[in-house]
């Protein structure tokens with residue numbers, strides 16, 4: 001579809017390929033292989049793929065290609081590669097572009113599995129990584145050096161919702177020739193303008209808002225056609241992290257409603273953050289959409305939204321805060337205890353004992369993952385019911 005159409009039109013029609021039956025809803029091409037009309041055609045296709053030709057689903061598939069093209073259109077990227085999960089996307093993008101001796105600068109506040117790739121996997125293969133406080137531009141400036149290959153960060157960090165200035169980091173990274181690789185899950189494809197702001201590579205876990213209904217794992221790497229086809233594709237197609245066609249279909253259907261869902265979730269998140277702000281049982285409410293958030297102005301300039309996730313810290317010292325947080329979670333009736341985010345169902349998480357359990361205590365402290373910290377992914381329920389549920393939970397402390 002013509003790229004001049006708006007984002008919402010792309011969400012519904014972008015990348016659509018119709019079979020000879022002219023189906024309205026995207027077809028699921030649940031096939032790993034493709035039949036060739038002749039031996040000559042097979043030979044030709046293995047030599048060079050035409051614009052809409054496929055040979056094996058690990059390399060590409062029509063349903064997966066629809067999802068890739070739709071995501072690229074939404075994000076304003078030249079091309080995309082769909083992956084089996086968000087982590088396959090992070091690992092694929094970084095491993096495809098880095099080699100022994102390379103240097104990477106990364107923000108310290110990262111999803112646990114991203115941290116594993118940077119600290120354990122890349123260093124094992126001779127890549128050196130310098131960690132910085134992603135919100136401190138002086139630290140980025142000091143760490144980036146000629147020869148640095150990549151700057152990697154979550155544009156909004158999990159779970160403490162620190163916002164990194166994409167344009168400012170990109171300017172410094174590009175000055176030393178490094179690519180800017182952004183894990184953009186919390187910004188969501190609805191609010192993202194990361195490529196226009198200077199990101200070279202944008203990564204989503206499609207498991208989150210793209211599916212948005214908690215059904216399937218998926219991911220996507222977005223970038224220039226050269227980067228996707230010459231750097232990412234050879235690595236991904238030979239290492240096996242491809243997205244399944246059935247997952248691609250789920251994600252395509254998710255994209256049709258993502259704008260409506262995410263805007264409703266973000267509206268509710270702001271209402272909830274305002275309702276909880278100043279609650280006597282809470283030491284603080286962290287939400288980029290609130291004026292007291294340290295990067296509120298940046299969040300508004302960068303994405304125009306506070307997002308769909310908020311964090312709150314239950315008051316009390318270490319032992320009592322954990323007990324209080326657990327008591328509150330256990331008293332909830334609408335919000336479920338789980339660890340996904342971006343789902344239609346509101347989900348509460350205690351990061352210190354679940355998603356970030358394995359982080360050493362000093363790291364947790366450095367990242368603000370305290371015993372009283374709770375992460376709330378706001379869903380599509382009535383916001384009044386969510387606020388009442390949270391207030392009743394806090395009353396139970």
Ligand SMILES: *Cc1c(COP(=O)(O)O)cnc(C)c1O
Pocket residue numbers: 085086087088090111113114154158183185186205206207208217218219
């Ligand atoms: C969930 C998440 C991932 C990993 O995605 P999966 O689909 O679970 O593999 C990576 N980064 C961020 C910021 C996430 O929230």
